[in-house]
Amino acid sequence: MRIWGRPKDSGLVESISLLALHLLEGDFAHSFAVPGWIGLALPCVKMANPVPSACCMVLAAVVVVYAQRHSQPDSHTQFERVGADVTMKCGSMDWDAAVTWTVNGTDIDESHLNGSYLILKNVDLSQSGQYSCYEGSAWHLKYQTTLKVGTPPREPVLMCRSNNYPKGFYCSWHLPTPTYIPNTFNISVIHGTKEMVCEKDAVPKNRCHIRYLQLFSTVKYKVTLTVTNALGKNYTTVTFDEFAIVKPDPPESVVAKPVPNNPRRLEVSWQNPSSWPDPESFPLKFFLRYRPLILDQWQHVELSDGTSHTITDAYAGKEYIIQVAAKDNDIGTWSDWSVAVHATPWTEEPKHLTTEAQITETTSASTSSFMAPPTTKICDKGAVVGSGAVAVCWTAGLVVAAYSVLFI
Amino acid sequence: MLNVTGDLPGDSWGIFTFLCAALCNLPALPALNCSEELGAGQSIQQTYDLTRYLEHQLRTLAGTYLNYLGPPFNEPDFNPPRLARAERVPSATVDLDLWRGLTDNARLAANYRAYSRLLCYLRVLDGQVGTAELRHRLAHFCASLQGLVLSIGGVMSSLGYPLPAGPAGPPAGPPGAPPAPNDFLKKMDDFWLLKELQTWLWRSAKDFNRLKKKVPPAVVTLRLEARGF
Numbered sequence A: 001m002r003i004w005g006r007p008k009d010s011g012l013v014e015s016i017s018l019l020a021l022h023l024l025e026g027d028f029a030h031s032f033a034v035p036g037w038i039g040l041a042l043p044c045v046k047m048a049n050p051v052p053s054a055c056c057m058v059l060a061a062v063v064v065v066y067a068q069r070h071s072q073p074d075s076h077t078q079f080e081r082v083g084a085d086v087t088m089k090c091g092s093m094d095w096d097a098a099v100t101w102t103v104n105g106t107d108i109d110e111s112h113l114n115g116s117y118l119i120l121k122n123v124d125l126s127q128s129g130q131y132s133c134y135e136g137s138a139w140h141l142k143y144q145t146t147l148k149v150g151t152p153p154r155e156p157v158l159m160c161r162s163n164n165y166p167k168g169f170y171c172s173w174h175l176p177t178p179t180y181i182p183n184t185f186n187i188s189v190i191h192g193t194k195e196m197v198c199e200k201d202a203v204p205k206n207r208c209h210i211r212y213l214q215l216f217s218t219v220k221y222k223v224t225l226t227v228t229n230a231l232g233k234n235y236t237t238v239t240f241d242e243f244a245i246v247k248p249d250p251p252e253s254v255v256a257k258p259v260p261n262n263p264r265r266l267e268v269s270w271q272n273p274s275s276w277p278d279p280e281s282f283p284l285k286f287f288l289r290y291r292p293l294i295l296d297q298w299q300h301v302e303l304s305d306g307t308s309h310t311i312t313d314a315y316a317g318k319e320y321i322i323q324v325a326a327k328d329n330d331i332g333t334w335s336d337w338s339v340a341v342h343a344t345p346w347t348e349e350p351k352h353l354t355t356e357a358q359i360t361e362t363t364s365a366s367t368s369s370f371m372a373p374p375t376t377k378i379c380d381k382g383a384v385v386g387s388g389a390v391a392v393c394w395t396a397g398l399v400v401a402a403y404s405v406l407f408i
Numbered sequence B: 001m002l003n004v005t006g007d008l009p010g011d012s013w014g015i016f017t018f019l020c021a022a023l024c025n026l027p028a029l030p031a032l033n034c035s036e037e038l039g040a041g042q043s044i045q046q047t048y049d050l051t052r053y054l055e056h057q058l059r060t061l062a063g064t065y066l067n068y069l070g071p072p073f074n075e076p077d078f079n080p081p082r083l084a085r086a087e088r089v090p091s092a093t094v095d096l097d098l099w100r101g102l103t104d105n106a107r108l109a110a111n112y113r114a115y116s117r118l119l120c121y122l123r124v125l126d127g128q129v130g131t132a133e134l135r136h137r138l139a140h141f142c143a144s145l146q147g148l149v150l151s152i153g154g155v156m157s158s159l160g161y162p163l164p165a166g167p168a169g170p171p172a173g174p175p176g177a178p179p180a181p182n183d184f185l186k187k188m189d190d191f192w193l194l195k196e197l198q199t200w201l202w203r204s205a206k207d208f209n210r211l212k213k214k215v216p217p218a219v220v221t222l223r224l225e226a227r228g229f
Helices: A012-025 A033-045 A050-071 A353-362 A387-407 B010-028 B031-038 B040-069 B084-088 B096-101 B104-128 B132-158 B183-214 B216-227
Strands: A074-081 A086-088 A099-103 A117-120 A129-135 A140-150 A157-161 A168-174 A184-191 A194-196 A207-211 A221-229 A232-240 A252-259 A262-271 A284-292 A299-303 A308-311 A320-328 A341-343
Touching: A086 A140, A157 A221, A157 A232, A168 A184, A168 A221, A252 A320, A252 A341, A262 A284, A262 A320, A299 A308, B040 B132, B040 B183, B104 B132, B104 B183
Parallel strands: A074 A140
Antiparallel strands: A086 A117, A099 A129, A129 A140, A157 A168, A168 A207, A184 A194, A184 A221, A221 A232, A252 A262, A262 A308, A284 A299, A284 A320, A320 A341
16 A cells, blocks of 8 residues: 555646545555545645645545545445345446355355346345455455345234323334334324324333323324334324223232231232322222132132222131232223232141140041131041040040940 | 209209200211211212213113214224314313312312203203114113212202302203204214213213312311201
8 A cells, every 4th residue: 555655756636646546446445534535635735835735635535535435345235025036236347247246254156146246036034144246356345235134014013001090101012023124113193183292211112101181081092103114114003092091000019918816817918009190089999819829719809999908718727829900990991910929827836746746646647638617527536626626526435435335 | 954953053054954965866866967967978979979870871872872873983993083063062171280270169060060061962862862762761861960960969069069050950952052064963963972971971980089088077077066066
């Protein structure tokens, strides 16, 4: 590279022409920019007279820009559909020029070439990459393009919901299948004749929110989402009433605790979802469901106010799973279920561990897995429950003894 | 009057006896008087319940009526622009901050006025409608709506607010509105009437929720004092 060296004993015009020739030959990397400009401008600066010096500078600039435009390999990006046939031309080279194509640095076999054109049939996603075209044996880079294979967007999925009524609502969207190329989303919200602005959220990206200006509107909201990429566009629309999209977030901080000395009770408490701005004027009602882990059937309780409830029919000693959902008292739909909490009702601590252990060892134990509510039954020899039951056992034993004496 | 010997002067003792007698008789007072004293709190709750009941009734009525009007009125996505003539039907739509800042009196008055006018329009509808089933449903709904208007009036009275002036009795026709020039526009009017009614019932539920929280305790003590006990 001899460009920045000042040519000796040549006129200004000559030196500029020489420089231009070098540039046009294109034997340099694309990072020419500044050093070349300085090299070209130096002879101009050396001139004594300011006016011709300025003209010279301008001329030099024009030359550099022109040269850069026409001698550097153009860097392109092209988008093509999956399954399409792609023909790549090597810039301005003739069809019969001898060229070599590479993809991501790897040579491409000549069978894919038609003259100097590269033919790719039925492209798939794996063929995305940087394609470069080099001239002849000197390996001058003539053309470069980045191929991105993708699909036009399919109809997007759009959902709008108000979890902070009456403040406003948000809409979120996504594409059902990926396109593999960049997409832009445009959302419009129309309320009657007015167009409202949906402010895009930073996180997550595919969401925007709107504030209600008026409440109790009879006019529906119409939200249209348009997806555009280099290969096509698509859109979807949803229309809804203000009331129809109200769905609170699930209740928070659900806590379930056993109640001391109550083997069949569980005390559940929770809080309004923090996103609900005004529970005083827009009260929530709640739905509680619970079941022991070992059963599949849920039990339900609907509560019109208050944020706590006592379950009174729990099976003693069994671990329960409990969830709560919320809904505006009058409008909209139920929230999703809250995070599940587990709790086991209070059980009595066994008092005389040593003596009881001895008794259970000697008798054949056949305790049922469910401790049913205390009822007086004819007890099994093995079951040890309490003094009352023991008395019954004794009585039963005596009766049996009496009968055996009579009939033997 | 008891004649009692002792230190208490006769008059004071008499008053004391009178008070005892009155207090003893208090539980025997008819239930109506008691509920009046329990006051606005309970009637607000009753009015709230009535709006929920009416909302439920309206759903069935609107479905039947819109089917009677035929397409496109009975299509769920039907979203026509609001015509100027539809503005005569009182709208529940209100600015959020304005709604929040309404006084109890203003809130109740807005509800009272709206339902009174809506009732008028509905009664006119009743006279024009085709099928017997629809007439029956409309008549039933009108009766319930009348009940709601009276209930709201009752709440206002118990809170000491004056009833807003307006068309109370059966009207000759909708106040000051030109009749629809053609059949389609007439149907549009009916569509908007039902829509506004539905929206008002949703709004009333929220209005009465707010009132419920704010009204009861102070009113009860006030009423007892007024009775002179």
